[in-house]
Amino acid sequence: MAMTQKMVRSSHAALQAAGFSGRAGDHCGVASFGAQLRTRFENEFLGCSWSHRAANGSVQRRGSAGKASVQATLTEERPFVTTVPPTEKSNKALAYELIQGALARWCEVRDRATPEPPTAVLLHGILGGRRNWVSFAKRLAQEFPTWQFLLVDLRCHGESASLRKRGPHSVMSAARDVLQLMGQLRLTPRVLIGHSFGGKVAMSMVDQAAKPLARPIRVWVLDATPGKVRSGGDGEDHPGELIATLRKMPASLPSRRSLIDALSHQGFSASVAQWMTTNLKAAKAEGRSGYEWVFDLEGIADMYKSYEDTNLWSLVDNVPEGVHIDFLRAERSLHRWAHEDVQRIHMAEQIASTEGAGVQMHVLEDAGHWVHTDNPDGLFRLLTPTFGGTNFMRF
Structure with missing residues (x-):
């Protein structure tokens, strides 16, 4: 545990030296891979520095977009785990x-x-x-x-x-x-x-x-x-049937609860109905309320059809x-x-x-x-x- 605490202090010092504030373990605003930013970040855990230039030469720091962050999570008697997510504006x-x-x-x-x-x-x-x-x-x-x-x-x-x-x-x-x-x-x-x-x-x-x-x-x-994937199954939660059901629903839903109720009514399990709500996001279009899908449902329907038909036995045989x-x-x-x-x-x-x-x-x-x-x-x-x-x- 003493070694882990030493790593925390050492990492925190590196952050301060690079111009970032906050306590060890906090989220530190850092531009991630592919962003249009220029950020210098020295981190002993990663042993590297990133450089990304913004159009105006600005530097994104603490408090900027939450998705552009590096998280260090400390678990008792466990090492750090560093998470490096991308920014939305990625190439x-x-x-x-x-x-x-x-x-x-x-x-x-x-x-x-x-x-x-x-x-x-x-x-x-x-x-x-x-x-x-x-x-x-x-x-x-x-x-x-x-x-x-x-x-x-x-x-x-x-x-x-x-x-x-x-x-x-x-x-x-x-x-x-x-x-x-x-x-x-x-x-x-x-x-x-x-x-x-x-x-x-x-x-x-x-x-x-x-x-x-x-x-x-x-x-x-x-x-x-x-x-090839065999159609049907045990009659519950088959992905092909789920996709077909989702395609029949309106593009915008009034609430997460309405999705759960609709899927449950169609015979899908409570766990799958609840899980599908994680694929909803608040509608962004002006004048619209409720929720819409985060995914491209029509594209996913094509992908699942390909999944059913794709044959890769030749790879397994050779x-x-x-x-x-x-x-x-x-x-x-x-x-x-x-x-x-x-x-x-x-x-x-x-x-x-x-x-x-x-x-x-x-x-x-x-x-x-x-x-x-x-x-x-x-x-x-x-x-x-x-x-x-x-x-x-x-x-």
Whole structure:
């Protein structure tokens, strides 16, 4: 604990030296990657300085846009976790957030002599957003302080929806966006973790990856199969049915409660109805009240259709050398997995092991499709060897 307190004092001194005020642990206004600002910020946790110039040469400081901040969170007997979110005015391919362990030293403008910390990219599912992964990513950063974790809003979702990406809106184009962001940030991810739709995006990234971006080493596909998605299921909360229901609703809703009531009336669970309210924002148009969607619903409908139809079995049958793909099946998510899917993955396990690659199947007990909320402890245990090991190959 004494060492942690020393880190707090040291970091605070660095902030004051750079011209920032406030107590250690406060939010410090710092322009983040891609902003049109010029800010100099020296931070011992990150070991770097950023420079972004505004049109008028001004410097954004404490009290400016809350999204342009660096947060240091102190947990008893735990290292700091630094969160670096983007500003709204970003020229990056996607909106993103970087969560860094205490020992992860990196910034976008960096000395090439400084080794890049290991990076994992976490990808959300359809109708989700990067916020779905924040708590879990912070836990990983606390346990593995040399790592950093990049969370993104995929196209048509969250803050990336405002970028108005051109179609087609598909698994492939979503993967291409993330690859473009990796190139812009000059990051080479060692691990990709994708949930549901994000799992297929992760596989498509490996399929498309080429120089100058190296292939990720470890790919975790959480509760998604490589092939076509079977329609239907247990009759509750099917994403295709949810999207169809949302498309029938008016573009503006009077209240969050009205959304919950409407979805509950259509047979969706209370948890899904409540979760969907997180995708609402106050209407901004003059003369309009109520709420509207943060996402591009029509684009998402196209993305989900692509998710159903995209077939990536060829990647699983011929995994590139040095790449390891882990499939995780949720115990209570039976309708997404056919017997032949499981058998084919097991067959791929045997083939890949003889070709310098890897495929492995896991089952997460006591979990439905929302694996990182249904059983976060179990998921954490399964992922731990991925971040604790040191035998990582690089391309």
